[in-house]
Amino acid sequence: MTEDPGLRRRASGLTDRRAECSVLDRLVYAVLAGESRVLVVRGEPGVGKSALLDYLAGHAAGCRVARAAGVESEMELAFAGLHQLLSADARPGPTCCQLRSAMRC
Numbered sequence: 001m002t003e004d005p006g007l008r009r010r011a012s013g014l015t016d017r018r019a020e021c022s023v024l025d026r027l028v029y030a031v032l033a034g035e036s037r038v039l040v041v042r043g044e045p046g047v048g049k050s051a052l053l054d055y056l057a058g059h060a061a062g063c064r065v066a067r068a069a070g071v072e073s074e075m076e077l078a079f080a081g082l083h084q085l086l087s088a089d090a091r092p093g094p095t096c097c098q099l100r101s102a103m104r105c
Helices: 005-011 018-032 049-058 080-088 094-103
Strands: none
Touching (some): 018 049
């Protein structure tokens, strides 16, 4: 018996988002294959950006997922999102230390 892929999307609350979920699934497969990818999700409030990111995080088994959220009060702060990601990193490595050092400039 095979699983209905639409069932998984409906259970996650992403009905009628087949195209978006397909893009996210391809992104995960590419990353797992060793390719580098970046994802930017933008849109008006309430259109389902967080639901899509939750779907992606839930389907990214084997990947390290880092998330940052933008808030209006941080709009004027340069690299606020990057700062959130670096502050949350519990395992500083050489690249992380270099980025932290650069942000102090």
